[in-house]
Amino acid sequence: MSKENPSSISFETAFAPTKLGNSGLSLKSRFFKAATYEGMADHGIPNQKLIDHHVSMAKGGVGMTTVAYGAVSSDGRTFKDQMYINEASLKVLKELAVRVHDEGGRVSMQLTHCGYFTKNKTSKKVLAPSKIFNAYGFLSGLIYSEAMTLNDLDRVANDFETSARELQKIGFDAVEIHLGHGYLLSQFLSPLTNKRKDQYGGSIKNRSRYPLYVVDKVIKSVGPDFPVLVKLNLDDGIKGGFSLKDCIFVSKKLEEIGCAAIELSGGFTSKSPFYLLRGSVPLKGMIKNASSVAEKLTMALFGPLLVKKYRFKENFFLEKAIKVREEVNLDLIYLGGIDSKKGIEEVVSNGFNFIALARPLIHDPEFLHKLKQGEIDKSGCNRCNACIVEMDREGIKCVLN
Numbered sequence: 001m002s003k004e005n006p007s008s009i010s011f012e013t014a015f016a017p018t019k020l021g022n023s024g025l026s027l028k029s030r031f032f033k034a035a036t037y038e039g040m041a042d043h044g045i046p047n048q049k050l051i052d053h054h055v056s057m058a059k060g061g062v063g064m065t066t067v068a069y070g071a072v073s074s075d076g077r078t079f080k081d082q083m084y085i086n087e088a089s090l091k092v093l094k095e096l097a098v099r100v101h102d103e104g105g106r107v108s109m110q111l112t113h114c115g116y117f118t119k120n121k122t123s124k125k126v127l128a129p130s131k132i133f134n135a136y137g138f139l140s141g142l143i144y145s146e147a148m149t150l151n152d153l154d155r156v157a158n159d160f161e162t163s164a165r166e167l168q169k170i171g172f173d174a175v176e177i178h179l180g181h182g183y184l185l186s187q188f189l190s191p192l193t194n195k196r197k198d199q200y201g202g203s204i205k206n207r208s209r210y211p212l213y214v215v216d217k218v219i220k221s222v223g224p225d226f227p228v229l230v231k232l233n234l235d236d237g238i239k240g241g242f243s244l245k246d247c248i249f250v251s252k253k254l255e256e257i258g259c260a261a262i263e264l265s266g267g268f269t270s271k272s273p274f275y276l277l278r279g280s281v282p283l284k285g286m287i288k289n290a291s292s293v294a295e296k297l298t299m300a301l302f303g304p305l306l307v308k309k310y311r312f313k314e315n316f317f318l319e320k321a322i323k324v325r326e327e328v329n330l331d332l333i334y335l336g337g338i339d340s341k342k343g344i345e346e347v348v349s350n351g352f353n354f355i356a357l358a359r360p361l362i363h364d365p366e367f368l369h370k371l372k373q374g375e376i377d378k379s380g381c382n383r384c385n386a387c388i389v390e391m392d393r394e395g396i397k398c399v400l401n
């Protein structure tokens with residue numbers, strides 16, 4: 001099905017109030033702060049810095065800010081200092097939601113389970129669709145994942161549902177379920193990591209069965225007024241991985257089950273991490289942050305070989321994202337390399353309903369205001385990507401500031 005270009009949206013009207021999907025949720029603008037793991041939790045409990053960070057995003061003019069990421073269970077964490085949805089974190093998140101609302105903003109939680117991408121030694125079992133060598137966690141002793149049993153599938157789906165419901169109860173406005181970047185649900189979607197022989201492996205219909213079941217379960221549980229968003233890869237950026245054709249298939253299914261909007265991205269964190277970022281690879285900082293001598297050595301020796309660099313280009317995912325735009329009617333959120341007024345104009349003129357930004361807002365939460373006022377015409381972010389090193393140190397920040 002071909003979608004007629006829905007866009008009467010211009011650079012100016014992108015700053016005007018609107019509604020999200022069919023949910024009726026009002027937003028003060030069409031801009032989203034994309035999920036960027038903030039590293040602002042102490043022993044897994046979000047701290048004041050996290051609240052201030054998202055308040056600054058709402059003040060800066062985004063309609064929706066996305067907290068990242070909320071593991072749906074203790075074993076859904078990549079490492080043990082990450083937040084997961086439990087009583088202690090919900091207490092802080094409740095205050096965060098109130099403070100964002102005070103600024104006229106909306107707040108969503110990116111819900112995820114890391115699957116085998118973990119070095120969290122508190123997990124009894126490393127979960128994944130299939131048995132996979134864990135290149136990320138093997139130095140922590142988590143060498144292989146176990147193929148999830150049907151009981152595991154049920155338990156994790158329930159964790160997604162319960163987490164979404166808890167967030168709805170404390171005043172969050174939406175959830176974004178992470179189906180991308182190589183986390184558990186993306187591991188199901190990718191033929192590189194899903195080697196199952198049952199109804200959850202093989203064709204894209206089968207590989208998407210479990211991720212779609214999870215999204216559907218959450219949608220049915222929270223009801224039509226609470227938007228359930230999905231972050232989905234355009235492709236994994238690696239040969240033999242999830243493809244653009246797969247993405248179009250899954251997008252159509254998401255539309256059928258009532259997903260409010262899809263945010264399109266790409267890449268597989270443990271295999272092609274810079275595919276979704278582009279720009280410089282801050283290898284020195286990454287080595288410094290490595291948690292053990294063995295990890296530092298491995299990174300120093302193999303880092304340049306393992307971590308491929310991709311050249312930055314404004315709106316680097318646009319060409320592929322347009323292919324999805326042509327096939328579905330639901331709201332689409334463009335993400336990836338927005339840097340200027342011209343870049344925003346290009347995105348909205350191609351029929352995207354919302355515009356998400358990450359690094360330009362880490363660099364300057366006031367970027368959108370300044371752009372709107374004509375004070376600047378480009379973001380000051382130079383894609384040095386040192387912010388990804390900072391997130392694992394004392395919390396995300398831009399080193400240029």
Ligand SMILES: Cc1cc2nc3c(=O)[nH]c(=O)nc-3n(C[C@H](O)[C@H](O)[C@H](O)COP(=O)(O)O)c2cc1C
Nearest residue numbers: 034035036037068069336337338357358359387388
């Ligand atoms: C420091 C940092 C942390 C990130 N953490 C996450 C995350 O937790 N979840 C996620 O889906 N994407 C994450 N991303 C990816 C961004 O959401 C986005 O896809 C990427 O930065 C490209 O958008 P941009 O060009 O506007 O920065 C992260 C990006 C950065 C720079």
